[in-house]
Structures are given as C-alpha cells and as structure tokens.
Amino acid sequence: MDYKRILQGILNIGESMLKSGAENFRLEDSLYRMCRSYGFVHSDVFIIPSNIQITVETPDGEILTQIRHVETTDIDFDRLDYLNNLCRYVCDNTPDEKTLREKYLEVLNRPKQHPAAKYFAGVMGGTGFAVFFGCNFMDAIVAVIVSLMIVIVGEWLSKREDNLLIYNMILAFLSEVIIIVMIRLGIGTHSDRIMIGIVMLLISALGTTNGIRDLLQRDFISGFLNIMNSFLGAAGIAFGIALAMLLLDDGTSNGFILNHSIPVQLISCTIACTGFALWFKIRGRQVLYSSVGAFFTWAIYLLVFYLRPSNFLATLVASVFVGFFAFIMSRINKAPSTIFLTASVFPLIPGPNLYYVMYGCVSRNINMAFSETLVLISTCLAIAFGFIIVDMVSRYIMSALKRDYHISKKNIVNNQ
Template sequence: MSREEAEKYLYYAMTIGEQLLISGAEVGRVEDTIRRICMAYGAERVDVFSITSSIVTTMYGNFGICTQTRRVRGMANDLGKLDDLNQLSRYICAHRPEPSEIRTRLSAIEQRPVYSFQMQIFIYAVISGSFSVFFGGDLRDMIASALIGIVLKLLESFLKRSSLNSLITVFLCCGMGGILANFAVRIGLGHRADLISIGNIMLLIPGIAFTNSLRDLFSGDTITGLIRCMESVLLAFVVGLGFTAANLLF
C-alpha cells in the first residue's frame, strides 16, 4: 500500500471515529474502531488517542508513518447512527472496500432519515407530560407541562440557530420553563409549578452524558471520564440555576 492510499484509509477511519464520538460512543470504542480499520488495511502498528474533543492517530507500516488529527465539535447522541457506523466498521474490517465505497456508505449514513421537527415537538410534549404525572402531578399539571415542553423545543431550535453557547441555551430554556410553569399555575391551567417544571427538567438534564462519563471512568479512560463528568455536573447546575432564577421571580 502506498503512502497516498494509507492517508486516504486513515482519513476515513478518522471520519468514522469522529462520527462515533459525536453520536455518543465511548472513547474506548472509538479508539478500537480506528485501530481495527487501519490494521485491516496493512498497518503494522496504530496508536490512537481520543478525548471528547479530539482524536489523534499515528499509523506505521511499509508506507512509512502517517499521522492525522481531528478536532471534534459538539455531541448529538444518536443510537441509530451509532449502530450504522458500527456495522460499517465491521464491514470494512471484513471486506476491505475501496475508499470510494467507504465514502458512499458514509454518505448514506449521513443521509439516513431522522425524526421530523413535528415529531420532535410531539416527543417533547409526551416526555414532559409523562414525567410530570410520574412524579405526582395531576391531569392539569400534565397538560401544562406538555404545552411548556412544546414551547421549550421551539425556543431551543431558535437559540441553536443563533450559535449560542450550549450552557446559555440551556439556561434560557430552563428560565423560560420555570416562568411558564409559574404562569400556568397563576392562570389556573396547572396546580403545582414544581410538578409541572420537573417534567420539563427531564428534557434538559444530562443523564446520558453522566452515564457515559461513569462508563469511561470504569473502562480506564480517566481523562475522558472526568471531562464528561464535569460537563454533566456543570450542565445540571445550569439547569437548576435556570429554574431557580425563574421561581425567584414569583
């Protein structure tokens, strides 16, 4: 394999690893996937280092030494895409396809259908209303929480288009959720603002991120685990701060 071919295969291995990390994979899986793909194409040794925001890979072989770095921006948990990428990595290791085929399969994964915006709004309403009832709310609290969940989805989508910091986006959504919950009680739509708000909090609480941080820590990826844990704790603090600030207004 020539050096040019090695660089191409390493590029696609890094792309798959990046998409795995963005989709919610643990860093151990990302590093192992990149390593296996490179070894499948004839690399004699592959050194991969990954954290939540960066991947660095050096590949050794008869083509020389190839190193590539990838800056990873943002996370968007997508278990469907994660499964497709895992299947693709296994296919690559088993069949060693040409770069053009890998590019085609990656494009197909990127273009896979996702939930429509209307369905996402419906899901936000169902989650908010369900958790409100789960924690002791009545029918009115459920309806109020579901309606606020719809507003929060619309607000979140608008704020994300503005390229605001994710913490500021969460703080503003939480503040709006707290204000609307208290307002709903004032006008008689709901009975308890806390039970209305708790349904909305479940939309924003970083449960998956915190679970992933513990998984990384137990797997021995201490740096990544600590980074994800701190991000989760900070995000949870912002969620609490947003709803507390809204409640203080009332």
C-alpha cells in the same frame, strides 16, 4: 492503496460516530478494528469527547498521524447504527479509499427523521416523566405546553448558541416562567414536579453516570470531561430557574412523589422512554425494544425495592438488567448497545435529585442540597457499577467463546 486517504476515511467515520453519541471505549474498539483490517503494522488511538487522534505505521513503513477536534455533538442513534454497520463492512471488505468515501457519504445522506417526531418525542418525554413523578392532570397539561416550547425554542436556539450553560439557562428560565404563570392562573399545582419532568429533556444525570463509569475504567480524562459537562448543563438549569423565581418572586418545593399507582408508573415511564428513544433519533423496531427495556427496568426496580427497600440495591440490580438487555439486543440487531441502553435506563436516572440539589443551592437550603447530592452520587454509582458488572461478565463470556469483545492496542501487539 492511498493510506493517507484510508486513514482520513477511518477518521471521518470515527468523528461522525463520536458526534452521534458513541461511547469512547466502543469507538476506540471500532477504530482499532478498522486499522487492523487494513494491515497497519502499529496503531495508536486516543479519544476524548472533544478529540480523536490516530497514528499508524503502514505496511510500507510510513508513519501517519491525523487529528480531529470535535466541537459539538448531536445524538443521532440512527446514524450511529448505520456508521457501526459501515465499520463492519470495512472490517470485512477493506474497501479502497474511493469506495470507503462513497459508503460514508451514503450514511450521511440518509433521509432525516420526520420533523414531527421531535414534537411527539418532547411531549412524550417531558409529560410522561411529569406524570411519573407525581403530577396530576392539570400539571400534565402544563408539562405538554412547556415541552412543546422547549422543542420549538430549543431547535431555534441550537442553531445560534453552542454554550450548553447558556442554552440550558434560557430554556430553563422560559420553562419556569411559563410554569409559575400558569399555576398563578389556576392551571396546575406542583411547579417542582412539572419542572422535574421538563429537566429530563434539558439534561439528565446520564453524563455524570457515564463519567463515573469512565473513571472506574481508568479513562480519567473522558470521565472528568463528561462529569464537568453534565454539571455545566446543570448549572445552566439552576441559573435559569433561580432567575425566574427571583424575578417573579415565586418558587415552592413540595417534594416529588412517584405516582401512587404502579401501573401508571410503568405506563408513564414507558411512554416517556419511548419519547426519549425518538428524541435520540432511534428508528424502527429499535424504538419498541427500548420501550420494552424501560418497562422491565422499572418493574425490576420496584420488585427489588419491595423485597428490600434500598435505592442503591434496586438501582444496581435494574442497571445490571439494562446492561444485559442492551448486550443481547445489540447482538440480535447487530447494532451498538448504547442505542438500547440509553433510552432503557432513563427510569433509573436521578433527575429529581439533580433538580433538588440545584433548588437547595438556590434557596440556601444546605441540608437539602447535601442530602440530595448524596442520593445523586450513590444512584449514579449504582448504575455505573451495574454497567461494569455486565461489561466484565460479557467479556468473560466472549473470551470463553473465543471471540473478540474489545480490541485495544495491547490485543493488536500481542497478535503480531
């Protein structure tokens, strides 16, 4: 075999998986498995969110190194699913370089998501969470309009602006301007609650949660990069909102409250998470699984919080459920667990706290900024700890079944 081309093919798959939203440690596992299947004597894989490096020693004793720099990502869980299946195919069949290239191009050339899906996704996600966070009917109408604006302008802007701070700043500014103007016209009441739902479309605290998770797993570089990227996006939102408030001399904070009706909470968060499943380009029955996961995630949170009013404990227990749900669904569907985990965990993501941290800084309300920061960090920690608990238990279960759960260089060296 032409091992240079084989390594290039493996790296092509890895780069596309990273761009599509693969978790670092899962991607590392996939690359080590493919390298092992081709009989490389030694393999070294290094991954951070913007870079992939692989060094291998071929059976002939040749040392090969290839590096890829990843500038931008666009979450596409449907493509990630098919790339994951391609990894399985490679490990089972070890195709030659020509076949590997053909199979890779088949995945890249799959039909894209219907253009209308993103509009439904934006409206469902932004408006669903706006209702979830206490918006009334007229507020929801404003949320629909702003959500459609974000989809239309965001699609145009994404082709011209790669800087996340500027991208979020422009969209947040336009969103806040529309919200303030419509409330002045008598359409809508709670500007902050509307914006909280909209913020979920721009950036969530999921990046911070994944960053904390990476840090707890001693992947320090990836952890800090994820956290800093999340804060960069948050800063863009803060600047955009602040600029709109200053120019229009408006801006109020009534504080969000979850919808008083628990059925409405469950329905609205399920609709919103279904929208986010489509937003992340999940397709088919996996959208349904993500919606079911979100419904039960919030139901478990409410139950635990009712029995013991602790946001940290309720979030921890609910995130443990999400982790196991994603683990089971990934085995049933032979798909990456992150597909089911990402959309299902959204009801727990502290988007409102992120908004009020920014609002406190803009309005110079230090007490608000500090208190919301503490809640933000504790919630992210609870989610991260929940995921790690599931990861630990899953690893022990797979070990008891004598099946590989996570392949690393240490595993490969020990097997040689």
